[in-house]
Amino acid sequence: EVQLVESGGGLVQPGGSLRLSCAASGFTFSRHSMNWVRQAPGKGLEWVSYISSSSDSKYYADSVKGRFTISRDNAKNSLYLQMNSLRDEDTAVYYCARRENSGYEFDYWGQGTLVTVSS
Amino acid sequence: EIVLTQSPAFQSVTPKERVTITCRASQSIGSSLHWYQQKPDQSPKLLIKYASQSISGVPSRFSGSGSGTDFTLTINSLEAEDAAAYYCHQSSSLPYTFGQGTKLEI
Numbered sequence: 001e002v003q004l005v006e007s008g009g010g011l012v013q014p015g016g017s018l019r020l021s022c023a024a025s026g027f028t029f030s031r032h033s034m035n036w037v038r039q040a041p042g043k044g045l046e047w048v049s050y051i052s053s054s055s056d057s058k059y060y061a062d063s064v065k066g067r068f069t070i071s072r073d074n075a076k077n078s079l080y081l082q083m084n085s086l087r088d089e090d091t092a093v094y095y096c097a098r099r100e101n102s103g104y105e106f107d108y109w110g111q112g113t114l115v116t117v118s119s
Numbered sequence: 120e121i122v123l124t125q126s127p128a129f130q131s132v133t134p135k136e137r138v139t140i141t142c143r144a145s146q147s148i149g150s151s152l153h154w155y156q157q158k159p160d161q162s163p164k165l166l167i168k169y170a171s172q173s174i175s176g177v178p179s180r181f182s183g184s185g186s187g188t189d190f191t192l193t194i195n196s197l198e199a200e201d202a203a204a205y206y207c208h209q210s211s212s213l214p215y216t217f218g219q220g221t222k223l224e225i
Contacts, residue, residue: 047215104210105153109162
């Protein structure tokens with residue numbers, strides 16, 4: 001069974017940093033590109049970042065470019081999101097989502113981890 | 120950036136009704152359009168991929184159509200468990216984008 005489990009969320013002050021993790025199991029993690037998608041309270045979905053299976057390609061939404069860094073450790077079946085210079089508007093539930101091997105849809109999602117940026 | 124505009128934003132419906140949700144892209148995206156269902160306090164779930172391709176385990180009452188800029192998600196014979204928010208998503212070009220969502224109240 002495919003499982004994606006996020007962790008690392010919490011309360012942080014504006015300007016602070018946080019590192020999110022996503023532990024993957026039930027599939028060959030190293031063969032799949034991965035994404036982070038967030039959802040502000042009561043709002044819709046916003047794509048945040050993408051990383052290819054071998055980490056050679058990384059992309060970011062303009063809203064987080066220069067502040068967030070996506071990475072992965074295929075040996076540990078883990079995906080990460082380092083978030084620096086956090087702003088109030090970064091408050092959201094952050095989901096990791098797997099991209100299907102032969103396509104570009106997000107076929108599995110984690111349960112999400114809540115990040116709250118507030119003083 | 121490709122903007123996806125969904126309509127309606129909210130719809131109150133009754134069981135067994137047929138529901139249509141539309142998603143319009145700001146430029147042609149071929150068939151690179153996917154639909155997700157998000158129930159309250161749950162993560163999104165893939166419903167339809169590439170505009171019209173069904174997903175294993177998803178009830179057959181869900182179907183999708185369209186190409187280019189105009190897409191439709193249809194739910195036939197709505198059931199109470201279909202109360203959720205529905206989002207379209209384009210993977211034609213980065214940045215990936217989502218529609219603003221359609222909330223179905225049953």
